[in-house]
Amino acid sequence: MAQDDQDLELDLEEGEDEEASKEGGGSKKLIIIIAAAVLLIGAGVAAFFLLSGDDAPETDEEVAGEEVVEEKGPAIYIGVPNAITANLAGAKKSRTVQIKMSFLVRSEEAKQNVKQHMPQLKNDVLMLVSQKSADDLKLPEGRQKLQEEALKTVQNTLTNLVKDPTVERVLFVSFVMQ
Numbered sequence: 001m002a003q004d005d006q007d008l009e010l011d012l013e014e015g016e017d018e019e020a021s022k023e024g025g026g027s028k029k030l031i032i033i034i035a036a037a038v039l040l041i042g043a044g045v046a047a048f049f050l051l052s053g054d055d056a057p058e059t060d061e062e063v064a065g066e067e068v069v070e071e072k073g074p075a076i077y078i079g080v081p082n083a084i085t086a087n088l089a090g091a092k093k094s095r096t097v098q099i100k101m102s103f104l105v106r107s108e109e110a111k112q113n114v115k116q117h118m119p120q121l122k123n124d125v126l127m128l129v130s131q132k133s134a135d136d137l138k139l140p141e142g143r144q145k146l147q148e149e150a151l152k153t154v155q156n157t158l159t160n161l162v163k164d165p166t167v168e169r170v171l172f173v174s175f176v177m178q
Contacts, residue, residue: 073106078114083174084126090134097129097137100174103154103167110166117161124153125170137177147172 083100103121105111114121128149136142147170155165 076105076107076111077171078103078105078111079173080118080122084122084129086126086129088130088132088134088137088177093134095134096178097134098174098176099129099172101125101150102171102173104169104171105166106168107166110164113158113162113164113166117158120161121154121157124157125150128153134177143172143175 079102080100083098085096085098088095088097103114105114129146132142132146137146151167151170154167154170158167159165
């Protein structure tokens with residue numbers, strides 16, 4: 001601290017602010033203001049880190065959920081045979097859409113369930129696509145929404161048939177609209 005006072009005195013003696021040297025207490029006020037600002041900033045940073053962290057102990061369910069995520073099996077892709085083709089109404093003219101897709105599953109059992117029920121899954125996705133308008137599917141957001149709805153449809157169908165949604169993702173391998 002003594003060194004800081006000396007530095008300030010040197011600066012004042014050398015000169016550019018003669019009024020502060022005449023007052024005598026100006027340098028002490030400046031030090032107090034700087035110290036208060038540093039303390040406030042430090043307190044703000046400490047509060048941020050203390051309040052943003054989740055210090056609550058994990059429950060057994062949270063730990064079990066994390067273990068399930070870590071134990072995912074390898075990705076298995078099941079291609080849907082033949083493309084799904086549907087006619088779509090549009091504001092200006094009707095269009096035809098052709099979608100080739102694959103399903104992502106994580107186990108051999110899931111793979112067998114999907115293959116066994118493929119006709120039902122294709123039917124349900126075709127019914128979903130047929131309800132869409134060409135104007136909705138022109139935009140990438142519309143195709144993304146269709147992909148999400150197709151996943152929900154496939155998972156609901158499999159849940160009803162085998163009591164397990166099994167499909168993790170529906171992937172559009174090809175999407176052509178004419």
